[in-house]
Amino acid sequence: SSSTASFSRTPATHPLSPRRREAPPREGAVRVLPMGSSDMASQPQSDSVKVAVNVRPLITPELVLGCTDCVTVTPGEPQVQIGPHVFTYDHVYGSTGSSSSLIFEQCVYPLVDSLFCGYNTTVLAYGQTGSGKTYTMGTNYSGESNCGGIIPQVMETIFKKADAMKGDTEFLIRVSFIEIFKEEVFDLLDDPGSVAKAAAPARVPIQIRETANGSITLAGVTEAEVKSKEEMALHLARGSLSRATGSTNMNSQSSRSHAIFTISIEQKRTSSSASEKSTSNEYDILSSKFHLVDLAGSERAKRTGADGLRLKEGIHINRGLLALGNVISALGDEKKRKEGAFVPYRDSKLTRLLQDSLGGNSKTVMIACISPADSNAEETINTLKYANRARNIQNKAVINRDPVTAEMQKLRSQLEQLQSELLFSRSGSAALEELQLLQQKVSLLELKNSELYCELKEREMSCEQLAQRAIATQLEKDQLMLKLESARNGKSWDDIENAGSEQDVDLMKTYISKIQQLEAEVTRQKFTTACRNGLHDRLALDKGMLLDDLGSGCEVGTLEVSSEVDEEEKEREHSSIQEKLDMELQDLDKRLQQKEAEMKQFAKSDTSVLKQHYETKLHEMEQEKRAFQVSPGLNLLIPFPPLKQ
Numbered sequence: 001s002s003s004t005a006s007f008s009r010t011p012a013t014h015p016l017s018p019r020r021r022e023a024p025p026r027e028g029a030v031r032v033l034p035m036g037s038s039d040m041a042s043q044p045q046s047d048s049v050k051v052a053v054n055v056r057p058l059i060t061p062e063l064v065l066g067c068t069d070c071v072t073v074t075p076g077e078p079q080v081q082i083g084p085h086v087f088t089y090d091h092v093y094g095s096t097g098s099s100s101s102l103i104f105e106q107c108v109y110p111l112v113d114s115l116f117c118g119y120n121t122t123v124l125a126y127g128q129t130g131s132g133k134t135y136t137m138g139t140n141y142s143g144e145s146n147c148g149g150i151i152p153q154v155m156e157t158i159f160k161k162a163d164a165m166k167g168d169t170e171f172l173i174r175v176s177f178i179e180i181f182k183e184e185v186f187d188l189l190d191d192p193g194s195v196a197k198a199a200a201p202a203r204v205p206i207q208i209r210e211t212a213n214g215s216i217t218l219a220g221v222t223e224a225e226v227k228s229k230e231e232m233a234l235h236l237a238r239g240s241l242s243r244a245t246g247s248t249n250m251n252s253q254s255s256r257s258h259a260i261f262t263i264s265i266e267q268k269r270t271s272s273s274a275s276e277k278s279t280s281n282e283y284d285i286l287s288s289k290f291h292l293v294d295l296a297g298s299e300r301a302k303r304t305g306a307d308g309l310r311l312k313e314g315i316h317i318n319r320g321l322l323a324l325g326n327v328i329s330a331l332g333d334e335k336k337r338k339e340g341a342f343v344p345y346r347d348s349k350l351t352r353l354l355q356d357s358l359g360g361n362s363k364t365v366m367i368a369c370i371s372p373a374d375s376n377a378e379e380t381i382n383t384l385k386y387a388n389r390a391r392n393i394q395n396k397a398v399i400n401r402d403p404v405t406a407e408m409q410k411l412r413s414q415l416e417q418l419q420s421e422l423l424f425s426r427s428g429s430a431a432l433e434e435l436q437l438l439q440q441k442v443s444l445l446e447l448k449n450s451e452l453y454c455e456l457k458e459r460e461m462s463c464e465q466l467a468q469r470a471i472a473t474q475l476e477k478d479q480l481m482l483k484l485e486s487a488r489n490g491k492s493w494d495d496i497e498n499a500g501s502e503q504d505v506d507l508m509k510t511y512i513s514k515i516q517q518l519e520a521e522v523t524r525q526k527f528t529t530a531c532r533n534g535l536h537d538r539l540a541l542d543k544g545m546l547l548d549d550l551g552s553g554c555e556v557g558t559l560e561v562s563s564e565v566d567e568e569e570k571e572r573e574h575s576s577i578q579e580k581l582d583m584e585l586q587d588l589d590k591r592l593q594q595k596e597a598e599m600k601q602f603a604k605s606d607t608s609v610l611k612q613h614y615e616t617k618l619h620e621m622e623q624e625k626r627a628f629q630v631s632p633g634l635n636l637l638i639p640f641p642p643l644k645q
């Protein structure tokens, strides 16, 4: 499919931050971008261009010519020495340095990782003709066997990662393949069909366009969607075949153009779990590109033996590489950069297309390919100088979010905010309604409470009335019982009916006076009995003593005198007893008066009860009196002299 491919993006300007080095990636590790992290997207990561040098071995033509190895790699150091020149890089491979097979793992894998995080990435192979750029990049990969080049390994890793992430991420992977040949951009994937190359119509160059926001686009370039590594490799192989190559003295199949193989990845993150959905931006869309650049080799016309067509090509190649060198110089020179020196991106199509890869929105690795042959020493030193300068280029990579998606996300977050606000306002009005309902409920309850209080008071009053009525009824019942008792006792109904409370009181008085009389009589009898018993004993004693005296022969005259004395003593004793009895009687009188007073008080309240009480008392006292009368002590009565008046 043909479309207008965005080739670069203008980075957001950001103050340069300290140089960061990424930790080496783990094999097969998938670093998942924190979704919804707008901070990461808006803050560019300042990254210097990484530079690696790959020293190829001496090749057959060089050995045939008797060339010697003039490049020395410092063991264990990323340092290259050629003659008096010593250069230090991020990595050095080949020769006595690290194995070239480590280029991908150490330099390129981190870029693939960044690609999946939404960053644009670039690998740029630079060097003189025949230095091994195409070999290192693997641009001419046919798919038949693993040549160990960078592009095939990138393709393989991309699909491995995509497979690992497909559970929660949708991928759209596309490739484009262009070449810049004689300062024109051609689409290497623009399939001419089965038409023979010679018979094919002249290729139409692609126009470079720059959008308002500074993005460089290629109008109408083929962006082929690919679903597999093999599919991608097919496009690479087909494009490589279309690439302009030619034989020179330096390289039997020298690339006469700068080739850029671009892998575009669009990732749509869809969280599978609901919990993730609530916290992450589940529909984040990231768009990133991996530019794999295989430059045409710098060459000297004299050495390459180019003439005619090849010479013209070489001039164009050198013009583009010169512009690239100038861009690298402008960006790599710290003084010029600080002064804000002009960067001549527009001097060539190559530099225009690589604008973001060098000093822009990309993470870039430059691989300087060099020949160790002493015959190439001059070009090698030039390459190493450029490469060394490129290390100073500072890029500002940002995560590329699809603008439409970004807008959608913005709208979605706005929608969520509005929904939450609406929910809040709704819940606020609901709370008000609830409050009003509660207030109504409270009023109703208060009303009901007061009603119940009134009812309770009424009940209390009626209870009191009932209690009074119960008392009255009880009284009435008592009166009726009394009347019934009276009727039983033979009273006429009229008497019973006319019997009032005054009559009751009179009756009480009668009872009381009778009780008083009886009590007085009982007391008197008690004392009388006691006195009689005492006197009887005394008289018996005295009589016995007198008989004893007579029996002992006493005279009669003496007996008469003593009889008079006894009479006087008895008189005195009797008087004292009489006094005691009088006192006791007085005491009893007092008690009876008290009882009478109490009776009067009682008579005012409940005569029936009193009546009963005194009737019982009267009955008891009569029984007591009878008991005294039949007492055996009284049957032993001895004639008692009359009391002294």
Ligand SMILES: Nc1ncnc2c1ncn2[C@@H]1O[C@H](COP(=O)(O)OP(=O)(O)OP(=O)(O)O)[C@@H](O)[C@H]1O
Binding pocket: 055, 056, 057, 059, 100, 127, 128, 129, 130, 131, 132, 133, 134, 135, 136, 251, 253, 254, 255, 256, 295, 296, 297, 298, 369
């Ligand atoms: N690391 C290497 N080991 C063995 N042979 C190599 C290596 N690198 C390159 N060669 C050989 O060197 C020759 C030139 O390599 P290549 O075509 O990749 O160079 P180039 O830089 O792409 O040249 P040009 O700029 O002319 O296209 C090829 O025959 C290639 O097989």
